[in-house]
Amino acid sequence: MAASVCRVGSTVGRSLSKARSPILLSLRRGQASVSYAQSLLGAPETRLTTLDNGLRIASEDTGHATCTVGLWIGAGSRYESERNNGAGFFLEHMAFKGTKKHSQSALEQKVESMGAHLSAYTSREHTAYYMKTLSKDLPVAVELLADIVQSCSLNEADIEQQRATVLHELEEVEGNLQEVCLDLLHATAFQGTPLGHSVLGPTSNAKSLTRQDLVDYINSHYKAPRMVLSAAGGVNHEELVGLANAHLSGVSFEYEGDAAPVLSPCRFTGSEILMRDDALPLAHIAIAVEGASATSPDIVPLMVANAIIGSYDITYGGGKNLTSRLARLSVEEKLCHSFQAFHSSYSDTGLLGIYFVTDKHCIEDMMHWAQNAWMNLCTTVTDSDVARGKIALKASLVGQLNGTTPVCDDVGRHILNYGRRIPLSEWDARIDAVTPRQIRDVCTKYLYDKCPAVAGVGPVEQVPDYNRIRSAMYWLRRKTTSSTPQEKDHLLCTTGERPPPLHHRRKTTSSTPQEKDHLLYTTERPPPLHHRKTTSSTPQEKDHLLCTTGERPPPLHHRRKTTSSAPQEKDHLLYTTGERPPPLHHRRKTTSSAPQEKDHLLYTTGERPPPLHHRRKTTSSTPQEKDHLLYTTGERPPPLHHRRKTTSSAPQEKDHLLYTTGERPPPLHHRRKTTSSTPQEKDHLLYTTGERPPPLHHRRKTSSAPQEKDHLLCTTGERPPPLHHRRKTSSSTPQEKDHLLCTTGERPPLHHRRKTTSSAPQEKDHLLYTTGERPPPLHHRRKTSSSAPQEKDLLLYTTGERPPPLHHRRKTSSSTPQEKDHLLCTTGERPV
Numbered sequence: 104m105a106a107s108v109c110r111v112g113s114t115v116g117r118s119l120s121k122a123r124s125p126i127l128l129s130l131r132r133g134q135a136s137v138s139y140a141q142s143l144l145g146a147p148e149t150r151l152t153t154l155d156n157g158l159r160i161a162s163e164d165t166g167h168a169t170c171t172v173g174l175w176i177g178a179g180s181r182y183e184s185e186r187n188n189g190a191g192f193f194l195e196h197m198a199f200k201g202t203k204k205h206s207q208s209a210l211e212q213k214v215e216s217m218g219a220h221l222s223a224y225t226s227r228e229h230t231a232y233y234m235k236t237l238s239k240d241l242p243v244a245v246e247l248l249a250d251i252v253q254s255c256s257l258n259e260a261d262i263e264q265q266r267a268t269v270l271h272e273l274e275e276v277e278g279n280l281q282e283v284c285l286d287l288l289h290a291t292a293f294q295g296t297p298l299g300h301s302v303l304g305p306t307s308n309a310k311s312l313t314r315q316d317l318v319d320y321i322n323s324h325y326k327a328p329r330m331v332l333s334a335a336g337g338v339n340h341e342e343l344v345g346l347a348n349a350h351l352s353g354v355s356f357e358y359e360g361d362a363a364p365v366l367s368p369c370r371f372t373g374s375e376i377l378m379r380d381d382a383l384p385l386a387h388i389a390i391a392v393e394g395a396s397a398t399s400p401d402i403v404p405l406m407v408a409n410a411i412i413g414s415y416d417i418t419y420g421g422g423k424n425l426t427s428r429l430a431r432l433s434v435e436e437k438l439c440h441s442f443q444a445f446h447s448s449y450s451d452t453g454l455l456g457i458y459f460v461t462d463k464h465c466i467e468d469m470m471h472w473a474q475n476a477w478m479n480l481c482t483t484v485t486d487s488d489v490a491r492g493k494i495a496l497k498a499s500l501v502g503q504l505n506g507t508t509p510v511c512d513d514v515g516r517h518i519l520n521y522g523r524r525i526p527l528s529e530w531d532a533r534i535d536a537v538t539p540r541q542i543r544d545v546c547t548k549y550l551y552d553k554c555p556a557v558a559g560v561g562p563v564e565q566v567p568d569y570n571r572i573r574s575a576m577y578w579l580r581r582k583t584t585s586s587t588p589q590e591k592d593h594l595l596c597t598t599g600e601r602p603p604p605l606h607h608r609r610k611t612t613s614s615t616p617q618e619k620d621h622l623l624y625t626t627e628r629p630p631p632l633h634h635r636k637t638t639s640s641t642p643q644e645k646d647h648l649l650c651t652t653g654e655r656p657p658p659l660h661h662r663r664k665t666t667s668s669a670p671q672e673k674d675h676l677l678y679t680t681g682e683r684p685p686p687l688h689h690r691r692k693t694t695s696s697a698p699q700e701k702d703h704l705l706y707t708t709g710e711r712p713p714p715l716h717h718r719r720k721t722t723s724s725t726p727q728e729k730d731h732l733l734y735t736t737g738e739r740p741p742p743l744h745h746r747r748k749t750t751s752s753a754p755q756e757k758d759h760l761l762y763t764t765g766e767r768p769p770p771l772h773h774r775r776k777t778t779s780s781t782p783q784e785k786d787h788l789l790y791t792t793g794e795r796p797p798p799l800h801h802r803r804k805t806s807s808a809p810q811e812k813d814h815l816l817c818t819t820g821e822r823p824p825p826l827h828h829r830r831k832t833s834s835s836t837p838q839e840k841d842h843l844l845c846t847t848g849e850r851p852p853l854h855h856r857r858k859t860t861s862s863a864p865q866e867k868d869h870l871l872y873t874t875g876e877r878p879p880p881l882h883h884r885r886k887t888s889s890s891a892p893q894e895k896d897l898l899l900y901t902t903g904e905r906p907p908p909l910h911h912r913r914k915t916s917s918s919t920p921q922e923k924d925h926l927l928c929t930t931g932e933r934p935v
């Protein structure tokens with residue numbers, strides 16, 4: 104019936120909302136506000152009692168039929184050293200392996216008979232053992248929890264069994280990339296401190312921890328003043344206190360030798376750590392700065408700031424958190440698959456950051472917009488942003504306390520952190536007291552111009568350089584005493600105000616004209632570019648700055664006269680204010696001696712010089728400059744070739760430059776004769792001017808190198824055969840003779856080589872046939888006296904016989920078994 108009433112009510116509500124009646128809507132809002140406020144004020148009270156040994160009992164009676172009860176202990180990975188890191192996590196697993204009173208099977212049977220759920224967790228500063236059960240079974244639950252904490256069975260067999268389980272969990276954690284990334288973030292942010300330790304510990308410690316290490320850990324940290332017995336649900340506080348006196352009064356509160364552990368401050372280090380793995384499809388990135396501690400008054404404004412940034416996941420439906428600016432950008436620009444703003448607070452420090460998952464090509468964009476969201480919190484956060492963040496934070500706090508287990512956990516952690524339970528009504532009042540200016544001030548304190556810590560896992564090649572990430576941690580400046588005018592221009596705006604875009608800067612006494620040009624205006628907006636006024640003596644600055652304030656100077660050319668002696672500056676600056684100079688060419692005369700400057704600058708003001716070629720004569724001795732510059736003013740030189748004569752001795756320059764002015768040289772080949780001794784240059788350059796040499800082969804006789812002779816020493820009027828009819832040479836190299844020593848008029852097939860006295864059998868095999876005979880294809884070679892069995896095998900057959908394909912070789916005396924295997928078969932037999 105109640106469900107039916109709820110459905111009817113929701114239907115009526117939808118109908119009223121569609122009708123858009125202002126009266127009804129305001130009535131509904133008022134009723135919702137009243138019910139929310141009443142629910143906060145009507146929340147059950149958390150009662151707190153302390154035993155004689157210092158153990159605290161806190162309970163919250165919600166009237167449920169179930170309850171959650173547990174022991175919260177102030178111990179975690181922060182209290183561990185590098186040697187025993189992971190001991191707390193190992194003990195968490197040993198809690199379910201039985202006690203001195205209950206074996207593992209008896210413990211499991213007793214828990215299952217109650218229909219209860221026994222669990223535990225370890226964090227960096229807290230360890231918890233808790234059980235969810237029916238309210239009537241509260242005494243049994245407290246007895247079992249006290250037995251687990253005080254007399255846990257630490258048998259060697261159970262330890263070895265759990266060691267394998269812990270190692271398996273360590274392997275599984277490697278697949279949880281979010282946890283891996285956040286562990287890396289702690290490791291780099293708090294490097295060299297206990298907060299940099301992971302909760303699970305390294306694999307080496309899991310393999311080496313002994314029973315004595317676990318016993319020492321319990322004796323050092325499981326003390327009554329650091330324990331809280333917390334319960335929520337259908338519990339009676341007096342009954343809970345009685346159960347604690349019965350089962351937990353024997354917990355020790357004294358440390359051996361007064362060696363009470365004291366937490367040392369954990370410094371924050373801006374740094375980065377990247378674990379690149381291109382096999383992963385997505386990059387997991389976390390960036391964080393040092394945050395506020397759990398007891399800091401800045402914790403609430405930072406929580407609101409995180410709620411303003413919000414979170415986003417591509418798998419979310421219904422537009423959840425899309426009121427966040429960063430979430431909207433993530434959807435529109437496809438920046439990431441998910442992101443989440445987080446704040447991990449510890450007893451004396453914290454981490455304020457953003458964790459996101461993105462494609463490898465979007466890392467830089469997402470990093471930019473994440474830092475941009477931080478800078479917006481420091482500078483431009485609005486009332487609407489703060490109001491939205493407050494509502495989101497309140498909804499999150501209320502939603503987290505849904506059930507007895509979250510409430511019990513909240514009570515236990517609050518007692519350890521604050522010494523009391525902070526009710527929702529107090530959180531609500533603190534959140535309502537946050538203002539936009541407070542958000543800007545607190546975010547400037549923790550975010551603005553701070554060194555971040557960066558961690559990444561996956562394809563992280565595109566993560567920006569740390570210096571770029573660091574430089575994106577500031578925009579607008581706070582007040583400073585710097586005397587540099589440029590810094591003042593950017594830094595002296597008040598912290599709460601946004602300076603105008605560029606122009607209404609405060610006045611400065613800087614003597615630099617360029618800075619004055621931009622900085623010395625009053626709060627009014629200066630004209631776009633031109634009506635500046637300065638006393639600078641630099642002509643280039645005067646050219647742009649010395650127009651009167653009320654006039655707009657012509658586009659480029661009516662500059663005031665200057666006495667600068669630099670011809671290039673004069674060329675642009677020395678026109679009268681009322682005249683427009685010709686486009687490029689009518690420059691005033693100058694006495695510059697540089698021919699290149701003269702070439703462009705020395706024309707009269709009223710004349711337009713020809714496009715490129717009628718330059719005035721110069722006395723430059725450089726032939727390349729003369730080639731371009733030394734033509735008369737009224738003549739247009741031919742395109743490339745009619746250059747004036749020069750006395751340069753470089754043949755390559757002569758080849759291009761030494762033709763007469765009125766003649767056009769042939770395209771490439773009719774060069775004048777030169778005395779160069781280099782055959783390659785002669786081959787191209789030494790033909791007569793009026794003749795065109797054949798394409799490649801009719802060169803004049805030159806060098807004695809046989810390879811060059813083969814190509815170059817044919818007569819000038821004849822075209823040599825394609826490759827083979829070369830003239831005779833006296834070269835002693837048989838390979839060259841084989842190609843070069845045939846007669847000029849004959850084309851040998853391939854084989855009629857002249858006889859040679861070479862002793863190399865391989866050369867003889869190819870070269871020693873008579874000129875008129877064609878040797879058989881491969882096998883009828885003449886006999887030789889070579890002693891190499893492999894060569895004999897190919898060469899020692901008679902000229903008229905064809906040897907069998909491979910196997911009928913003649914016998915040899917080679918002692919090598921591999922050679923014998925091929926060579927020592929009889930001639931008429933085929934070996935296997």
